[in-house]
Amino acid sequence: MNTRRLLVKLLFLACACPAIAQNTSWVGTWASASEWAGGNDLPKTSLANRTIRQVIRTSIPSNTFRMKLSNEFSEVPVEIRQIYLSLVDDSSAIQKNTSVVLRVKGKHSFTIEKGKALYTDAFKMNIPKLSRVAVTICYGNQVPEHMTSHRGSRTTSYIAQGMVSPKQTFKTEEKLDHWYTMATLETKSDKQDAIAILGNSITDGRGTTTNAQNRWPDRMAEALNGETGVLNLGIGGNCVVEYGISEPALKRFDRDILSQQGISSVVIFEGTNDIGISNKNYEHVADTLIASYRVLASRAKAKGLKVYGATITPTKGNGWYSLWHEAIRQTVNEWIRQTDVFDGVIDFDKAVRDPKDEQQLLPAYSEDGLHLNPEGYRVMGEFAASFFKNLKNK
Numbered sequence: 583m584n585t586r587r588l589l590v591k592l593l594f595l596a597c598a599c600p601a602i603a604q605n606t607s608w609v610g611t612w613a614s615a616s617e618w619a620g621g622n623d624l625p626k627t628s629l630a631n632r633t634i635r636q637v638i639r640t641s642i643p644s645n646t647f648r649m650k651l652s653n654e655f656s657e658v659p660v661e662i663r664q665i666y667l668s669l670v671d672d673s674s675a676i677q678k679n680t681s682v683v684l685r686v687k688g689k690h691s692f693t694i695e696k697g698k699a700l701y702t703d704a705f706k707m708n709i710p711k712l713s714r715v716a717v718t719i720c721y722g723n724q725v726p727e728h729m730t731s732h733r734g735s736r737t738t739s740y741i742a743q744g745m746v747s748p749k750q751t752f753k754t755e756e757k758l759d760h761w762y763t764m765a766t767l768e769t770k771s772d773k774q775d776a777i778a779i780l781g782n783s784i785t786d787g788r789g790t791t792t793n794a795q796n797r798w799p800d801r802m803a804e805a806l807n808g809e810t811g812v813l814n815l816g817i818g819g820n821c822v823v824e825y826g827i828s829e830p831a832l833k834r835f836d837r838d839i840l841s842q843q844g845i846s847s848v849v850i851f852e853g854t855n856d857i858g859i860s861n862k863n864y865e866h867v868a869d870t871l872i873a874s875y876r877v878l879a880s881r882a883k884a885k886g887l888k889v890y891g892a893t894i895t896p897t898k899g900n901g902w903y904s905l906w907h908e909a910i911r912q913t914v915n916e917w918i919r920q921t922d923v924f925d926g927v928i929d930f931d932k933a934v935r936d937p938k939d940e941q942q943l944l945p946a947y948s949e950d951g952l953h954l955n956p957e958g959y960r961v962m963g964e965f966a967a968s969f970f971k972n973l974k975n976k
Contacts, residue, residue: 609844611640612767613813617828618655619731630725633746636739641803643711644769652765653694655730661722670714674740681748711808720745732761734786734818775846776811785816789949801963851892858902868913891924893931898942899951933965
């Protein structure tokens, strides 16, 4: 299989993106991949002059933080009257005495320009490891029609009328399972590091329990005991090369992965969507995926990062399965296991497949033949954690 010409083109495209400088004093404790939002991914009514309370879960602890907010996929500026963080009590209820109002250049009201992202000022707040944190954003008059968001939050966000301050009662008038405006939460630490995970819906958490925080990266963070930042940059329906949902991995890699602060390692766990939507030129699909992995690994290593490839999990029993699609998966997985492009391999395929039929997930782990259920994600998370623990012990 000849990939030389394709590889040269992909390298040119990737290298055209400027490298993003890292500040190692900041380390990600939570992150989400930003997307363009429209249609059913938006609230029923504009978020203008409304307050949204969104729940995230951190990985590593600290008492000094900053947050990155994104308006990168929106066509007009977004006005924020106030944003504050609080530890979560239950549902939309917060521990009010823990609330901290965030500022940008000393001001609690600010605007994020269209197509831009910004950091808040550093702030003090005691957030223990593996904590649920409510991010409450009070929007002003100007809000984009198409918000910058993350569709697959797997947590409920709560919307109230007007500006709700930390001490006021939050009266929910609408609920939805999406995130808006939030991009990263970072801690200031010289001792800890983070792992950035590039993925699709299996990483994003399709098949998990809403509000249970049981995606496989969540279970990995638990198994690592909150000692390493685990940053989930999965997007449901995402592809490596083209098509799929949101920007493909080749385009979003610099923003979503290489811009993360304090990371030492990158996990590349994408490809099942590229395989699933293919209906011809099967050998070319395998060639293209392999060439793309080479490009992504090269970009990460150029920044001094370790890169780990994860094998693609089985799909038999799902509508995307065919002998042709399975042949691509096997070809790509075999390359991942044998190549020296990666610094190591997380063999999710072996961890979750059925030993009686290796083309399908173990039934006890399967949601729909493609996605896993909470038990399957627990196994994946603990398997990945063991992989990284073993690296540290070598």
